[in-house]
Amino acid sequence: MSDESIQREPGGKPAIAVEGLAKRYGDFEAVRGLDFEVSAGEVVGFLGPNGAGKTTTMRMLTGFIPATDGEARIAGHDIFAEATEARRAVGYLPEAPPLYPEMTPASYVDFVARLKDVARSERKTAVERALTRCGLLSVRHREIRQLSKGFRQRIGLAQAIVHEPKVLVLDEPTVGLDPIQIREIRALIADLAATGGQTVLLSTHILAEVEAICQRVILINRGRKVLDRPIAELTSDGTSIEEVFTRVMTRDETSLGSEAGESR
């Protein structure tokens, strides 16, 4: 790994800083006043039931959709005021990998490298490195449409890392993969954080995944944060991570229920 890829934020600034982030769709509040920070080099699991606002939050962080309210900084760049810099600093794998089925992995990753402003002199190496890391060398000249879901997910990951972003935002990177592919993708993500010093925010439903690769977990429910703790702390008393989550979720749902009851 080259030295520049291990750059951390100077002065210990958080790689991701989110303050009061909110998104409303008409009357529906998808995300309400979310606050959290992720420091450089950290791997954080972003958990929550379906519809909790994980994807919406990630889409706001990556600049795909604008936030209704609140602030967010990626590697110190405000996602609104310095949108271009913030986008350059982030690698994003959406829920469905954004692929052109008629392209080959090699040409596709090269296309993304151009979009992400990888310098012309470094582009070839960057593409090569991304393809190698994601295990795509054997299929690099095949059409994407002919490739399996596992390969497509890896191509999605390759496009997210090709410009060596400081921050990786991965929306359910292992969904729909078989157990072996899941293990490979997890190993790859862990490796990226360990050797590339990249900060990773990944969403998932799978608790085991969080335990396997994340140092910290942020649990959200109905657009609000309900838990933000290091994994080690959560399971230190011997309880399984599953129990912890069930407890937190039940408590949250009950309190929401009683709130609703009072207001009626």
Add this chain to the structure above:
Amino acid sequence: MTHTLTIASRELRSLFVSPVAYVVLTLWSVIAGTFFLASLIGFQERLIQLQQYQMLQQIELMNLNDELIEPFIGSMWVILLFLLPAVTMGLVSSEKANGTDELLLTSPISIWDIVLGKFLAGAGFVTVMTLIVSFFPAILFVYGEPEVGKTLSGLACLLLVSVTYVAVGVFASSVTRSQLIAFVLTLVLLVMLGMMLPFIVDITMAGSGLGRDSAIAEAVRWMSTGSHVDRMLQGLVDTADLAYFAISSAAFLLLSKTVIESTRWR
């Protein structure tokens, strides 16, 4: 600018490997060939007729430009109205359907890069279509002596119209994620712009009492491509007509940019 070209070249490569491009180019070539042959046979028959009646004066007046090339390019323009929507329908809509809009909109590029990239790719494609058409008048230069200037202005006119229509297509393609809807919308817009506007204006203006020569009627007639095309096909290259093509392209591209930007805010 580099981003615009990046998007344009990717799109162009994808266009040329898409089945729809092959269908369009094949149909376009076959239709062009058929029309050209028909025009050629018509020209010859008229010539023979005139010779039989010994109408030497009319034979003098007959020329390849007015009676063969101009009507030929004119009919290709009409075919274009119906074929071009198939080329442009996927330009932006397929990005939404593929989910690749999420890649483009989270990249450090501007929406203009996307809009202009798509427009350039479409313009590249219609350049190929125009080259196919120009092959046929080129044959005439081997056997006859058509006017170079007039022929070139006719072909330039076809290219300009096509490029303007690509801008319309980019717009229609950016309002929806469905290629079918984009196709129908482009077709409707092109038929309106290309052929229907003058008729609609005549009918409504006559009924509204404003008269056919009112300012609105003139304005709407100006918006129609028909009159501008006719003049250019006759070899009259007027800056007013060139401005028409530039303004309409710019207007539709601006609309596309606005649409893409606003869908993000929903």
